[in-house]
Structure formats: C-alpha cells, structure tokens
Amino acid sequence: MCLVVWILLSPCHHTSGRSTREPHQVLDGILWILHTGAPWRDLPERFGPWNSVYNTFRRWQDAGRIDAILEALQLKLNEEGLIDFDLWCLDGSNVRASKDAAGARKKNTSMNQALGRSRGGFGSKIHLVTDGHGLPLSFCLSPGQSAEISYATSALAMARIPTSSGRYRTRPAHLAADKAYSSKAFRAELRRRRIKAVIPQRSDQQRRHKGRPLVLDKVHYRRRNVVERCFGWLKKFRRFSTRYEKLAKSFAAFIKLAFCLRYLRELCVDRKPAF
Numbered sequence: 001m002c003l004v005v006w007i008l009l010s011p012c013h014h015t016s017g018r019s020t021r022e023p024h025q026v027l028d029g030i031l032w033i034l035h036t037g038a039p040w041r042d043l044p045e046r047f048g049p050w051n052s053v054y055n056t057f058r059r060w061q062d063a064g065r066i067d068a069i070l071e072a073l074q075l076k077l078n079e080e081g082l083i084d085f086d087l088w089c090l091d092g093s094n095v096r097a098s099k100d101a102a103g104a105r106k107k108n109t110s111m112n113q114a115l116g117r118s119r120g121g122f123g124s125k126i127h128l129v130t131d132g133h134g135l136p137l138s139f140c141l142s143p144g145q146s147a148e149i150s151y152a153t154s155a156l157a158m159a160r161i162p163t164s165s166g167r168y169r170t171r172p173a174h175l176a177a178d179k180a181y182s183s184k185a186f187r188a189e190l191r192r193r194r195i196k197a198v199i200p201q202r203s204d205q206q207r208r209h210k211g212r213p214l215v216l217d218k219v220h221y222r223r224r225n226v227v228e229r230c231f232g233w234l235k236k237f238r239r240f241s242t243r244y245e246k247l248a249k250s251f252a253a254f255i256k257l258a259f260c261l262r263y264l265r266e267l268c269v270d271r272k273p274a275f
Helices: 002-008 023-036 050-063 065-079 148-157 184-192 203-208 218-234 248-267
Strands: 087-097 116-118 121-131 136-143 174-176 196-198
Touching: 023 050, 023 248, 050 065, 050 248, 065 248, 087 148, 087 218, 116 136, 121 148, 121 218, 121 248, 136 148, 136 248, 148 184, 174 218, 184 196, 196 218, 218 248
Parallel strands: 087 174, 174 196
Antiparallel strands: 087 121, 116 121, 121 136
C-alpha cells in the first residue's frame, strides 16, 4: 500500500522553477508537522526547505492527491472486508484554534472557515462518522458553536466508500448516535435512506411522544463508543487536536492524512489464522 501512496504523490509537472524534491521526503516532512503541530518554519532541515515542503503540500491539496490517497485506501479496506456496513457511528468534538488560525482574508469570513466561539473557546467542531470498528469514514467541519444535529446529514452524506465496480456505498444498516442527534427531521432522513436509527430520545421528547414508543437497539448502541475512541486516537496528532490553519481546507487536509495513517495501520495488521 505504501507503493500506492508514492505513485499518487509522484512529482507534479512544472513548466518552470526548480524540480520538486522526492515525494517520500516531502511526505515525511508533512507527517512530521501533523504529529508535532510545530510551525512550518520549524521543519527540520533533513526534510528540505520548509517553504518548499509547504508549497508542495498546498499543490497536493489543490490537485486532489490527498483525496485520491484516501479513496484508494478506502477501496483497499473495502475489498478486504475491513469496513463494517452493519453499524456506523456519528459524533462531534470541538477543537481549539490557535491564535495563528485567525486572520484569514476578510472575504473569507470565520463562518466560511469553520471557526467560531463556543463555551470551550475559539475553534472548530469536527463531525465524524466511523464504522462499527472505529475506522473513520468521513467528516465535516463547522464553527465551534454549531449544534451537532445541524451537520449530521452533511457528515453522513460525506461517507462514500468506493467499490471495485466504480460505484460507492453510502449507507449502513444502522446508525448510532447520542441524544444530541435525536430529532424528527433526522430520523425521517434516516428512514428515507433505509437506515435504522440507534438514537435514544431525550426526556422531553419522550414526554411529548405520541403513538408507539421508539425502541432503542441497546446491543448496537453499546458499540457507539468506538467513535469517541477514534477521536481519542486521532487527537494524538497535534495538528488534529489543535487547529493552526487559517483555511478550513488546509485543516481538512491534515485530518484526511490522519485518516490515511489510521487506514495504513489497519491494513498492516497481521491477520494470520490461529491454529
């Protein structure tokens, strides 16, 4: 799978200027930034000039190469049967923003860059979808003060798992989420997509509920904590746990790289049968 990564990150064609450094050297530098959260200017010299690595990162991002890696790894996971389509889990988590994340151009408002002030401070909220094993599948960003239910449909719509036939699988059999996602509109959307909601009702909704009471699938709901554990694993990357990027698309690119590392970790597990 590493060979797939190197092919997808092969040097871009340039009509002028100096040639791009070796892709693996640049990628190592970008991953060093992802792990440490350090400023680009503090990049060690062994990875090359910091501005060269940064500019290459932006080119890969704009050219869709990081998205291509993500999709290729998801395809490999799907072909090996490592993605659970019986249960997906949904949750949101706030990420504090550094002071360096402020100051985008005025035409790019804070709302457009998924920045806002909540009780936890100035930052963004990541709405994450995982499968039943805790593999991250998709996400969307919003300002920190946004309600989780407002972005539930968008986060779920971003989950598009490629298949060998060229089509995409976009829905599980069950979706588990906490009480913050309990709304009539979201439940109706899940019914329309033929997804069984595993979402407990809030106490006020239970008092006002009319008709047959909603039954919670407790067996599937007990597995909902995998999304929280996934957040815990991803936040080991300092560029994930704290936002330093002014632009939402740059922050999203680092999140996708963290997803890719999680996928490679899953693909490299030795699954030899026990005798």
